[in-house]
Amino acid sequence: MLKQTLLVTALIGTTLASSAAFSGHGEKPHATPWSNFALENKIKAMPKGDALKGQKVHEQMMCNACHGEKGESPSRNYASLNGQTAEYTTKMMLDYRDGRRWEDYKQANIMVKLAKAMDDQQIADVAAFYASNPSTVWDIETQPVTAKIDRLVRKGDVSRMIVPCASCHGAHGEGKGITPAIAGQVPEYFVRTMKAYQTKHRKNDVAEGMAQFTHDLTSDEIQALADYYATLNK
Ligand code: HEC
Ligand code: HEC
Structure with a gap:
């Protein structure tokens, strides 16, 4: 040691x-x-x-x-x-x-x-x-959750082949098994890692699923998702 x-x-x-x-x-x-x-x-x-x-x-x-x-x-x-x-x-x-x-x-x-x-x-x-140890609930100022983000999380977006985030990461972003908890994640890190999946710099996931789901997300959507999950249980 x-x-x-x-x-x-x-x-x-x-x-x-x-x-x-x-x-x-x-x-x-x-x-x-x-x-x-x-x-x-x-x-x-x-x-x-x-x-x-x-x-x-x-x-x-x-x-x-x-x-x-x-x-x-x-x-x-x-x-x-x-x-x-x-x-x-x-x-x-x-x-x-x-x-x-x-x-x-x-x-x-x-x-x-x-x-x-x-x-x-x-x-x-x-x-x-x-x-x-329990996850963090961030007390930060965020934009109100729009219907579009809520829909991405719960329903996904068939036209962009995005499966609902909640179907894998859980209704409260709590994760399960090898699917990570994303509620309470540091928003700057969340954005960085989503962009790393998008550009395929991060490709350690099985079958590169996250690269597919991030492929057509805009920067604004990624930021809104980061804020949404950081403050989810507020
Ligand atoms: C089909 C299941 C599935 C869907 C749908 C999905 N994810 Fe993931 N996600 C995963 C898995 C599995 C990982 C872990 C990959 C790895 O091993 O690197 C992951 C990783 C992540 C990470 C990285 C977490 C960390 O701590 O580095 C973030 C952030 C994330 N997902 C956000 C999202 C968001 C936002 C959505 C919806 C737009 C979404 N995911 C949709 C399965 C999914
Ligand atoms: C000098 C700072 C530093 C130290 C010390 C450090 N880490 Fe990290 N850790 C990081 C950074 C930066 C990242 C994100 C790396 C990236 O973006 O690839 C990270 C990422 C991680 C992740 C992945 C998180 C995720 O959500 O995917 C785990 C797990 C982790 N560290 C565990 C540990 C453990 C266990 C130790 C001690 C043995 C440790 N770290 C020490 C800086 C550090």
């Missing part, structure tokens, strides 16, 4: 000291995409997570420096992890570890390095820890 703490200190030091260090490209790792079958088997084969141990890993590996005490990101640049399903967090850590998720060198590099330093048990433990 001490070795890991030193690694993280060094990594965070470089990130904070010089963002220029992250504007390089680095070698993009390649991994075979998941099939439903392979993913299901891997998730089933993971050890059982322990939330209390996960909290220790979260602190000792300094995940809290960027993702907050309980996973609620203090900075608008980082994703929130509290209230996330354990399966999705697990999948993300495996995707970073194997180089499947690498949409943007500047953002993903540190996560790739950290995930490589973790074993399956530590990944299962942090995933259990985040799942045990």
